[in-house]
Amino acid sequence: MPAIEREITRFQDFLARQGQKLTQERTSLVREIFSTHYHFEADELLFKMKQKSVKISRATVYRTLELLVKSGLVRRVHLGEEHYHYEHVRGDSHHDHLVCTACGSVIEFNDPELEQRQLEICARKKFTPTFHNLQILGVCDSCHRKGEHPASPDRVMTIGEGAMKLRK
Amino acid sequence: MPAIEREITRFQDFLARQGQKLTQERTSLVREIFSTHYHFEADELLFKMKQKSVKISRATVYRTLELLVKSGLVRRVHLGEEHYHYEHVRGDSHHDHLVCTACGSVIEFNDPELEQRQLEICARKKFTPTFHNLQILGVCDSCHRKGEHPASPDRVMTIGEGAMKLRK
């Protein structure tokens, strides 16, 4: 898979620029991350490596993820109100997430008009933005058809719990 | 302060509706929360109560916050990429946050056009939203003047760390 090799090279360049090294552990983590195409969490990655009998410690997983985020190859995202999730950065640009609190599915979207509006707000407040993070929680179409109910005032307030269901 | 008494009554009504009781601990927590006007975290609240020699356990603080969130008197928000923050709900409606990664200050804003655009996106994706969460990270005007630099590709990726400074 040449695409993955390209990412590995990019990572190596990034590391080299600051006197850091590309190790076997880092290589196999990048390979794993870029061979799947969805959001994942740190412990999930650790578990997958264990399953494949690639021995990598928890500390190394966290350290490598941090480097990958700094290098721009991987992005940290919030889904629901939980701990971090990660996603690898593909050619396409920034996107945000719709998170279904019933089934845990995540829909990505990218809306230039929305982004533009955010820039306008920042300009009005004399704020220099570097990054943003938007999640919209709710119920996806298929859950909605199944009668999973959203938006009663009570449920709105228990979304944290709903999102908890996403965990494992 | 009659305003606070009104909130306490609302909380009591909420509790009574589900056979729960308004205790001294709960009352003093509501009093504390509504007497300050900014975002706070659970441990901060615990610490403030300790300072005032009001003995309330960690468990009770967390339990009460959960009840307050469910009752709609308090809202949970994400600021930066950290753990939860809370804010009490005032008469005004929903708002989002600009978070300065240099000084930790938080600017609230409410933009109906932005909200509207989000609804349009949800409609297009057949998604029924219940709640959303938007933080824009960056550098506020006064930090910007002081030469705190934003937005170099490197800094963009270390926002998590910037936000960490907010702690304590």
Next chain:
DNA sequence: TCGCACCTGAGACTCAGTCTCAATAAAACC
């Protein structure tokens, strides 16, 4: 090939948040 700076793993540690359970306090009942 060598040497050294960087990296790793194991596990101790931290910190927010949750849970348990015996003791306590609202409030409903008499």
Next chain:
DNA sequence: GGTTTTATTGAGACTGAGTCTCAGGTGCGA
């Protein structure tokens, strides 16, 4: 007002994500 019922509390053990330490291991420039 006193008693009973039931929810609530506090102390501290526990959990789980994430971080740190340090001795031993490894990539890579010279």
